[in-house]
Amino acid sequence: MRRVGPPVVRLLDDDVESIRYSLASHLLYSVGKDPVNATARDWFMAAAYTVRDRVSERWMPxxxxxxxxxQKRVYYMSMEFLIGRTLSNAMISLGIYDQVKTAIEEMNLDFDEIVGWEVEAALGNGGLGRLAACLLDSMASLDVAGFGYGxxxxxxxxxxHVEHGWQVExxxxxxxxxxxxxxxxxxxxxPVRFGGRVVHYKDVLGQTRAQWMDTEEVMAMAYDVPVPGYGGKTVNHLRLWSAKSTREFDLKYFNAGNYIEAVRDKNESETLSKVLYPSDITSRGKELRFKQEYFFVAASIQDILARFRKAHSDWNKLPExxxxxxxxxHPALVVAELMRVLVDEHHLEWNHAWDLTRRSCAYTNHTLLPEALETWPVDMFERILPRHLEIIFRINHEFLQEVRHRHPGDSDLLRRVSLVGEDGERRVRxxxxxxxxxxxxxxxAAIHTGLMKSTIFSDFEHLSPGKxxxxxxxxxxxxxxxAANPGLSKLITEAVGEGWVTHLDRLKGLEKLADDKDFHARFAAVKRxxxxHLAQVIGQRLGVDVSVDSLxxxxxxxxxxxxxxLLNVLHVVTRYARIRANPTVDVVPRTVIIGGKAAPGYILAKLIIKLINDVADVVNNDPLVGDKLKVVFVPNYNVSTAELVMPAAELSExxxxxxxxxxxxxxMKMSMNGALTIGTWDGANVEICEEVGEDNMFLFGLTAQEVARRRIDGYDPQIAINANDELKRALDMIGSGYFSPDQxxxxxxxxxxxxxxxxxxxxAxxxxxxxxxERVDALYRDPDEWTRKxxxxxxxxxxxxxxxxxxxxARDIWGVATNN
Known part of the structure; x- marks a missing residue:
């Protein structure tokens, strides 16, 4: 009689039994622990490896x-990728969230605790990195061959950290x-090279060539992070570069007992990938940041071209x-580096290389502030990347020649569009x-792009309309x-089906429920x-009790x-002064939550953080105020914090x-999670207004055109201050030390x-x-109408x-197809 053995468990199946088997196996073989001695962090690592196995199984195909x-490949070059925690997101993308959760809980483990042990990848700081992460997710979900480089x-x-109200890094x-x-x-x-000198010579065909020589070298080593698309069909990846020394240490110094000198070159080389955005207050910091940018550009271009050359020998196919x-x-050096590689290393004719470079590259602008548009001193450029400076000078010369032919005699136009600024210290723009x-x-954003055309890049728009x-x-x-708001997600899915996750326009189906009382109640219950949850976390971490009945x-x-x-703080101080003047006044209770990091060298921004915390200390401890007003500064704002705060937000500032x-x-995130926006006519606020309706937002303030006009005409803030008693009182309270009696x-x-x-x-x-x-307060007094909006x-x-x-x-810039 044939013996019947236990059911076969396949390691990479997605059922609960197979996942539980994977968890136990990885705990033993990958983490090196047994269940008796394993910590929650150990179980997190086992869970991460379990999910990573299933991601990898889809990645290679x-x-x-x-x-x-x-397929044409899209390479997204960014100094930041703020990807947040990966475990839950990967489980959702692969459709195995419930199975993993069940498997963990069947092993008598706390799923939330295990997931909470994941440390967020510190690869970014702000909106630039968060956008990059979102675009990588969408490229994978839309089956675009899209990869990140950073x-x-x-x-x-x-x-x-916040110590005595001050930001401490x-x-x-x-x-x-x-x-x-x-x-x-x-x-x-x-290899990535710096410094050295450039030698020009004639090759056997009589062509003038350039050789970059006598350089210092550092090695860039790749680390790949898979990026699964929703549904698990497509897995792309983010390739990150780490700096490695070309030599581990100098044995001569080591044998002589000079151990510090023995590893000096290694330590200096590897500083290139040590810290995100080293402070550029000092000249050494500026140089390190400049080197960082070239380091990741040079490694990425070598990698991109090596992959291209595996399948293609015809350079004309590069833009295709x-x-x-x-x-x-930050990655603008791609233009000069790609030209250098094509011209110097592959000996393409200059105009041919320039055509391929321009057709392959596209640029996303993220700021209208002139001071935020990077420029680098020519002398530093010449010292660190001498060949690239030559290339930029030639690009600039030929570009200005073209402009001069089209606009003869307009020297001011040439000055404005030049790649090299000549006002004061010469700098590369x-x-x-x-x-x-x-x-x-x-x-x-539409308003941003319009202002680009009419302000910082108006000359380029005139020279190349439509670009x-x-x-x-x-x-x-x-x-x-x-992932961030499972309660709301469940409610949406029950109302409009699962398709909204990949076709967000299907949220439109919720409109018919805006006046449905039952849906109102369930929607409000999710928000509450x-x-x-947020109030509990604030109480535990910060020791501030906030009322969930407050806005x-x-x-x-x-x-x-x-x-x-600071404008937000002025409103808080005004609100506080009103309550102090009339403690029995009937006000809408408000919990003001502020979070964010100030750049280490940005003294005024750090002072604003201190002010927020000083105001919070006074307001939160004033018995006359109670729950009518609370102020909370949430330290170390990151993706995980945002995922906690945004689903709870009711008013988005x-x-x-x-x-x-x-x-x-x-x-966008807060509005998607059911918050109403109070905002200016700025950025994507304008387009959000076009979609949701001005009646469902609280827009205020000067338009961009009015702001520009006031700056041209000259603005005197004293007139506005003297005309508004509450503004004057708020400034006096802040300036006189009401919130800082110690100083x-x-x-x-x-x-x-x-x-x-x-x-x-x-x-103004x-x-x-x-x-x-005040319109916000009035609406919040009507819960049904607030919920409807x-x-x-x-x-x-x-x-x-x-x-x-x-x-x-994909359609307008990259020339690739999507599955959308």
């Missing part, structure tokens, strides 16, 4: 399919316990098979290099609704549960003067000075910045902002999926 079909920073920008050592999602590629390593998207000016070296340039186009940002609904008013973004966290915010994506003049510089110039026009917009906040916000956010953004890039 994806790459093979790209090669077999000779730097594997050993340390992120910094971990933000400490190293963001995210790799301390290893990264289970990365695959080291020691076989993928490229390669699209390089420059995410801001990286944005100009990116514009001239790309076939398409795009902004990230500048708009690609309004979007966010991935998989992470920002499906999210608020309760949760949220502003989370990088701390910067143009984003106007998007209050930048009109004409300064390129787009914003936090505005009464602490905020004098902040107040003086507003009273003497007010660059970002806070005093203040009365309109206060009036908008919140539902309509969710229902009308279909446009703002990053899937739509990627589909437009």
């Amino acid at each position: 994806t790459l093979n399919r790209y090669y077999d079909q000779d 730097i594997r920073y050993d340390y992120g920008m910094f971990t933000q 400490s190293p963001e050592n995210w790799l301390r316990y290893g990264n289970p999602w990365e695959f080291p590629r020691p076989g993928v390593i490229y 098979r390669v699209a390089v998207q420059l995410n801001d000016t 990286m944005a100009h290099l990116a514009v001239v070296g790309s076939h398409k340039v795009n902004g990230v 500048i186009n708009n690609k309004t940002n979007g966010v991935t609904p998989r992470r920002w609704v499906l 549960a999210n608020k309760q 949760f008013d949220v502003q989370i973004k990088r701390i910067h003067e143009y984003k106007r966290q 998007q209050i930048s000075t009109a004409g300064t915010e390129a787009s914003g994506t936090g505005n 009464t003049d602490r905020y004098r510089s902040l107040v003086e910045a507003l009273t003497n110039g007010d660059t970002y026009l806070l005093t 917009d203040y009365p309109l902002y206060i009036a908008a906040q 919140a539902i309509l916000n969710v229902a009308r956010m279909g446009k703002f999926s990053s899937d739509r953004t990627v589909a437009e890039y």
Whole structure:
């Protein structure tokens, strides 16, 4: 009689039994622990390896399919990729979330605790990196052969702590316990050179050639992080470069006992990938940042061309098979590096190489602020990348010749569009290099793109009409609704079906439920549960008790003067002064939640953080105020924090000075999660208004044109201050030390910045902002109407999926097909 053995369990099957088997196996064989001694972190690593196995099983066929079909590849070049935690997102993308959760819980483990042990990848800081992560997700979900290139920073920008109200930075050592999602590629390593000199010579055909020699060298080693698309059919990847020394140590110094000198070259070389955005206050910091940018550009171009040459010997096919998207000016050196490689190493004729380069490259601009458009001193450029400076000078010469022929005698135009600024210290304008070296340039919101055409790049728009186009940002609904807000996701799916996850326009089906009382109640219950969760976390982590009956008013973004966290504080102080003047007044309770990091060298931004915390300390401890007003500063704002805060937000603060915010994506995320926006006519706020309706938002303030006019005419903030008693009182309270009795003049510089110039026009917009906040209060007193408008916000956010953004890039810029 044949014996019947136990059922066969396949390691990579997606059923609960197979996943449980994988978990146990990885705990033993990958983590090296047994269940008796395993910690929650050990179980997280086992879970990550379990899911990674299933991602990898889909990854290799994806790459093979790209090669077999000779698909055009899109390379997204960015100094930042703020991808957040990966485990939950990967489980959702592969459709195994419930199975993994069940398997873990059947082993008597706490699923939420295990998932919570994941350390967020510190590969970015702000909106630039969050957008890049969303676009990678959408490229994979739309079956685009799209890959990211960046730097594997050993340390992120910094971990933000708050001590005595001040921002304190400490190293963001995210790799301390290893990264289970990365695959080291020691076989993928490229030399990157700096310094040296350039020698020109004639080759055997009499052509003038250039040789870059006597350089210092560092090696770039690849680490791959798979990026699964929703549904699991396609898995792309993010390739990150880590700097490695060409020599581990100098044995001569080591044998002589000079151990520090023995590893000096290794340590100096590897600083290139140590820290995200080293401070550029010092000349050494500027040089390191410049080297970082070239380091990842040079390694990426070598990798891109090596992959291209595997299948193609005809260079004319390069633009047909390669699209390089420059995410801001940081990768602008791609233009010069690609030219150097094609001309110097592969000996293509200059004009041929220039045609291929321009047709392969495209540039996304993210700022209208002239000071944020990178420029580098010519003398530093010449010292570090002498050959690239020669190439840029030639590109500039030929470009200006063309402009001169079309516009003879217009020397001022030549000065404005030149790739080299001659006013004061000569500097290379990286944005100009990116514009001239790309076939398409795009902004990230309609108003932003329009202002690009009429302001910073108006001359280029005149010279090449149609080259500048708009690609309004979007966010991935998989992470920002499906993963971040499971309660709302379930409610949406029950109402409109599962298709909304990949076709966000199907949210439109919620409109018919905006007046449905039962749906109102369920929608409000989801929001309240999210608020309760956030309130619990705030109480545990920060020791502040907040009422879930209060309106949760949220502003989370990088701390910067143009984003106007200070305007938010002025409203808080005004609100506080009103309560103090009349403690029995009937007010709508408000919990104001602010989060964000200030750049370490940005003194004024750090002072704003201190002010927020000083105001919070006074307001939160005033017995006359109680639950009528609370202020919370959430430290170390990152993706994980955003996933906690945004589902609980009821009011989304998007209050930048009109004409300064390129787009914003936090505005989209909070609106998708049922928050109403209070905002200026800036960035994507304008397009959100077009979709959801002005009646369902609280827009206020000067338009970009009015802002520009006031700056041209000259703006005197004293007139606005003297005309508004509450504004004057708020500034007096801040400036006199009411919130800083230990140092009464602490905020004098902040107040003086507003009273003497007010660059970002806070005093001009203040009365309109206060009036908008009063409209907020009035609506919040009517819960049914507030909920109705919140539902309509969710229902009308279909446009703002990053899937739509990627589909437009694919059609208009990259020339590739999508499955959408």
